[in-house]
Amino acid sequence: MMAYLLRRLFWLALTLLAVSAFTFAIIFAGPVDPVQALVGPRAQGEALAALRRQLGLDRPLYVQYADYMGKLLRGDLGYSFFFKRPVSQALFSRLPATAQLAGCIMGLSLVFGLPMGIVTALKRGSLLDHSMTVAGLVLISMPSFFFGLLLIYFLAFKLNLFPTGGYGSLRHLILPGLSVALPWSVWYGTILRANLLYVLSTDYVRTAYAKGLWQRLVVFRHALKNAMLPLVTMLGMDLASLLTGTALVEYVFNWPGIGWQALTAAQHRDVPMVMGSVLFGAALIGLANLGVDILYSFLDPRVRLA
Amino acid sequence: MKPAAGQKRPTSWWGGVWLRFRRQKVPFAAAIVLLAVVFSAAFAPLLAPYDPAKQFRREGLSPLGQPLPPNPRFLLGTDAFGRDLLSRLLYGGRVSLSVGAAASTVAVSLGLLVGGLSGYIGGKVDFAIMRFVDFMMSVPTFFLMTLLSVILGRGLTTIIFVISAFSWAYPARVFRGEVLSLKQRDFVEAARAIGAPGRRIFLRHILPHLLPLTVVYVGLSIPGTIFAEVGLSFVGLGVPAPTPSWGAMIQDGMSYYRAAPWIALYPGAMIVLTTVSLNLVSNGLREAMDPVRRGRQP
Numbered sequence: 001m002m003a004y005l006l007r008r009l010f011w012l013a014l015t016l017l018a019v020s021a022f023t024f025a026i027i028f029a030g031p032v033d034p035v036q037a038l039v040g041p042r043a044q045g046e047a048l049a050a051l052r053r054q055l056g057l058d059r060p061l062y063v064q065y066a067d068y069m070g071k072l073l074r075g076d077l078g079y080s081f082f083f084k085r086p087v088s089q090a091l092f093s094r095l096p097a098t099a100q101l102a103g104c105i106m107g108l109s110l111v112f113g114l115p116m117g118i119v120t121a122l123k124r125g126s127l128l129d130h131s132m133t134v135a136g137l138v139l140i141s142m143p144s145f146f147f148g149l150l151l152i153y154f155l156a157f158k159l160n161l162f163p164t165g166g167y168g169s170l171r172h173l174i175l176p177g178l179s180v181a182l183p184w185s186v187w188y189g190t191i192l193r194a195n196l197l198y199v200l201s202t203d204y205v206r207t208a209y210a211k212g213l214w215q216r217l218v219v220f221r222h223a224l225k226n227a228m229l230p231l232v233t234m235l236g237m238d239l240a241s242l243l244t245g246t247a248l249v250e251y252v253f254n255w256p257g258i259g260w261q262a263l264t265a266a267q268h269r270d271v272p273m274v275m276g277s278v279l280f281g282a283a284l285i286g287l288a289n290l291g292v293d294i295l296y297s298f299l300d301p302r303v304r305l306a
Numbered sequence: 307m308k309p310a311a312g313q314k315r316p317t318s319w320w321g322g323v324w325l326r327f328r329r330q331k332v333p334f335a336a337a338i339v340l341l342a343v344v345f346s347a348a349f350a351p352l353l354a355p356y357d358p359a360k361q362f363r364r365e366g367l368s369p370l371g372q373p374l375p376p377n378p379r380f381l382l383g384t385d386a387f388g389r390d391l392l393s394r395l396l397y398g399g400r401v402s403l404s405v406g407a408a409a410s411t412v413a414v415s416l417g418l419l420v421g422g423l424s425g426y427i428g429g430k431v432d433f434a435i436m437r438f439v440d441f442m443m444s445v446p447t448f449f450l451m452t453l454l455s456v457i458l459g460r461g462l463t464t465i466i467f468v469i470s471a472f473s474w475a476y477p478a479r480v481f482r483g484e485v486l487s488l489k490q491r492d493f494v495e496a497a498r499a500i501g502a503p504g505r506r507i508f509l510r511h512i513l514p515h516l517l518p519l520t521v522v523y524v525g526l527s528i529p530g531t532i533f534a535e536v537g538l539s540f541v542g543l544g545v546p547a548p549t550p551s552w553g554a555m556i557q558d559g560m561s562y563y564r565a566a567p568w569i570a571l572y573p574g575a576m577i578v579l580t581t582v583s584l585n586l587v588s589n590g591l592r593e594a595m596d597p598v599r600r601g602r603q604p
Contacts (some may be wrong), residue, residue, distance in 0.1 A: 015445075016443060019445055023453065026453070026454065026457055026458075027457055037414060101316060137582055137586075138578065138582060140585070141529060141539060141577075141578050141581035141585060142574070142577070142578050143533045143536055143540075143574075143577060143580040144446075144539060145537065146536075146556060146558075146570075146574040146577065146578075149556070149560060149563065149570055149572070149574070152563070153563055153567055155565070157564060184519055218489050240444075243446075244446035244447075244448065244449055245446075245448060247448055247449070247452075248448075248540065248541070251541060252560070253562065259448075259449075262449055262452060262540045263452065265540065266452045266453070266455075266456050266541070266543060267542055267543070269456055271453075271456060271457070273454060274449070274452055274453045275453060277446075277449050278445075278446055278449045278450055278453055281445075281446030281449050282444070282445050282446055284446075285444050285445070285446060286444060
């Protein structure tokens with residue numbers, strides 16, 4: 001277990017090193033002048049040269065890289081031009097909002113997805129089953145930010161049930177949560193339905209029925225547990241993607257999370273902030289994946305971490 | 307085996323695929339819808355009533371300066387600059403569809419090459435390539451796309467490059483798995499036994515078997531690449547204005563959703579229409595290409 005943990009952390013460190021080298025390469029050694037990218041195409045001449053000296057970009061590339069890595073190891077990700085504060089500080093201050101949204105999305109997609117999967121598996125071929133297939137197709141074919149806009153228009157503006165955006169209360173959390181969670185819940189429901197149908201056809205379930213157990217007992221005690229396992233794996237992978245994948249939804253709802261911050265920074269050419277978000281995001285995804293794998297080994301005794 | 311009475315005998319493999327595809331009602335209907343969308347975008351210059359960037363400051367806005375709802379002159383209404391929405395919708399499809407198609411083709415081909423070779427060569431090369439694929443799958447993709455479009459500047463080629471650079475990893479993994487199972491098949495064994503060189507086996511015996519999967523995966527991955535383009539345009543990191551794109555149109559409509567909800571609704575509806583039909587067509591194609599799987603649960 002300890003060796004496994006160490007090896008995973010080593011891979012994570014390697015991943016982060018690669019990501020940082022990559023961002024350094026495209027910015028400082030790429031085809032585009034970073035100073036020009038920073039100030040826009042209009043600035044030229046002496047102003048550019050002065051800024052380049054000020055940022056230390058006139059030094060040789062290896063000196064810049066050493067400098068960049070040295071600062072990175074000390075947790076210094078640079079200074080955000082737009083938000084006017086150190087990048088690392090800005091990132092950590094936005095983490096709670098993103099974590100809340102991710103948790104809400106996970107919770108809501110399970111609350112809707114699990115019953116949907118169970119009911120459609122038991123009532124296979126029913127009207128409900130078919131309508132879930134159609135609804136799922138439409139929801140999955142819609143960009144989440146557009147679905148979010150529809151929710152804002154109908155539920156917040158027309159019916160006035162929720163605020164149109166912003167941060168603070170539970171009511172603010174519902175709409176951005178739903179705009180990702182509803183499509184996901186249909187997706188989880190579909191997966192659970194398929195798994196459950198398979199498990200219900202296995203011998204041990206037939207045995208349970210043959211013993212004369214009630215359907216409810218068979219489904220919830222015997223079948224569901226095994227049908228859920230692949231779902232847990234998916235959940236883990238999705239949780240990792242949630243930490244950086246809801247940027248557009250955060251943007252639509254003015255939800256001040258990491259994604260909103262990165263996009264706002266990008267619109268103002270705030271390169272250090274976007275770079276920091278990339279690195280921070282990679283670290284979060286790596287840690288979330290690791291956490292889920294460890295959790296999974298507790299849930300399923302057949303999985304051995306090696 | 308004799309074909310059933312009244313059934314045309316397929317002339318080729320693709321002929322058989324076409325026959326089986328045509329018999330599926332929903333995917334076939336979706337294919338017609340998809341074709342209509344593609345044609346409307348391709349022939350936008352002929353179909354669009356106005357120049358999509360032309361601002362009708364007087365006729366295209368209400369006396370209060372508000373966008374107009376659908377009317378006889380502007381069939382789908384106008385946006386906040388008095389531009390004709392129908393023309394913008396037709397032209398906007400060109401950007402979203404061509405970026406989606408190009409990025410998916412590049413990404414899936416790259417995935418085919420990388421994953422296919424990785425699985426075929428095996429050993430240490432396979433290990434190294436697959437760790438790289440793992441790496442690509444564990445980076446914050448949308449953040450990186452954002453960063454790249456800030457750095458590289460905005461433009462059609464940049465967008466296609468940026469999106470395809472982060473979309474090939476998953477297909478690579480799928481193709482690797484396929485190659486691993488193909489390698490075990492008898493005809494590959496036979497080719498090896500008669501002394502065919504490795505390169506020939508890969509190109510002539512393995513790649514052709516991956517072709518159906520490649521076509522299906524390009525189709526299935528286009529919704530994702532369209533979403534990426536639409537998302538980047540939506541936050542202003544796509545193809546620069548005034549070139550219309552569906553994502554940028556939704557962004558335009560977002561600030562007017564109370565007074566003029568139709569501005570964002572049309573492009574959104576077009577995106578949904580396109581991706582729904584793409585998903586249906588791709589799944590129909592998969593069924594048609596793999597008759598053994600037909601009727602089974604996916």
